[in-house]
Amino acid sequence: MDVLLEVRHFKKKFGTKQVHRDISFQLQKGECLGLIGGSGSGKSVLLRSLIGLEKPDEGELFFQGQNISNFNEEAFIPVRKKIAYVFQGGALFDSMSVFENLAYPLRNHTQLTEPEIEKKILDLLQEFGLAGNEALLPSSLSGGMQKRVGLARSIILGPEVILYDEPTAGLDPFNTRKIEDMIQGLKKKGTTSVLVTHDMPVAFQVCDRIAFLKEGYIAEVIDKKDLRQEKGLLHQFSQGEIP
């Protein structure tokens, strides 16, 4: 299988706190990797680094075989068209309507005409169960709807990789299920993804492999087929036995 994303000896420090001591992993094309760990274990920082929102102190990041560790903002633009980031809170532009939020990447990165943009957005909203909300401002939407709009905005350019940062955090079971179904749907279409979550049932359902971060290292990596028999750190974490 093709390696799409690779992290080699990633190290990151904030002030005096060494968050990542030595993180290495590979992500195959079409695979979904779950990143699990306690609060403050650096899951989101690692995810942000994959798209250049944070810079590693040491180590290397590869995307499609290209070392992107030292890319500047300008160089990251083509990478960010291929790697989408789904923010925990949606990070919708609050001065723009739902439609404008979804139109933003299309207007900036495609040559589509306005009628084509409109059609694409309305189709996507329909697919995500958000039809009829295009004129609303994000502040008028529920948390679950904001996350779905955020997800729709992230995938509208058809990325090859999607990075999910706690996509189901703070949602009721109904909205959690909806987001889970959307992630499953995108996975079936062949999208590669990294999922940071505390929601173990979602991680077990969606991910092909789960990496457990502890004290700045990947302490354990479990394949989906081995999850049921797993009795190590991940099992203890999911049972609330370790932080």
Add this chain to the structure above:
Amino acid sequence: MYSSQLQTFVYFLGGVGSLCQEFFSHLSLKKIDRDLLFEQIYQIGARSLPLVIVTAVSTGMVMSLQFGIGLEKFGGKPYVAKIVTLSILRELGPVFASLMVAARVGAGIASEIGSMVVTQQIDAIRALGTSPIQKIVLPRILACVITVPILAVFANCVGIFGAMIVGITELNLDPYFFMNKVLENDLRDFSAGFFKTFFFAFIIAIVSCYLGLQVKEGTRGVGLATTKAVVASSIGIFIGDYFLTKLFWVIEQWMYY
């Protein structure tokens, strides 16, 4: 203690300088989003106009009254029109208009951008393969640089109008005499104040954008950035005013004498 304050100040200057460099590197006609620019021109210019007008009218009226009362003792009441107009054109109109914009717009820019940082909207702009400098900073700076000089012209006009009203009604000056004295001021008096506003506008916008982008401590950080933006841009205007006045004075000497 002083060394840490000095370090913070040097860090601030370095950050603003770095943002200036990024601004100029993104400054190209092709990259300007006209919709965003016009929206900011409306927000910064049109919506600041009432505040600037009220400030300028009251300043002109008070100046006229104070000089009228003060100079009357020495028989200098006829000089009120000339002195007040000169003060407004060269200093008060441009400086007060800029200060009002610093208070209203500088605070607005810093808090808006700061809130965008806190809610990860700036990160979202970057994650979507676009530049916050191009989408956020560029339109605000350009809108400020376009609108503040226009606001200063309004401030000059209504300030002089306010002074004239008081001169006529309170100081019993002849309207034609007052108007003639106003028109005695030439283009040099107007341009000395007018050209300063481009620099003031740039200072307000770049400082406020920088402080907004630096927000780190959630909503508390937004509040701090807002306060700092008003204080820093006001100080920038006052310090810049002295040096620009001196510069324009040298230029005037060189050009006209």
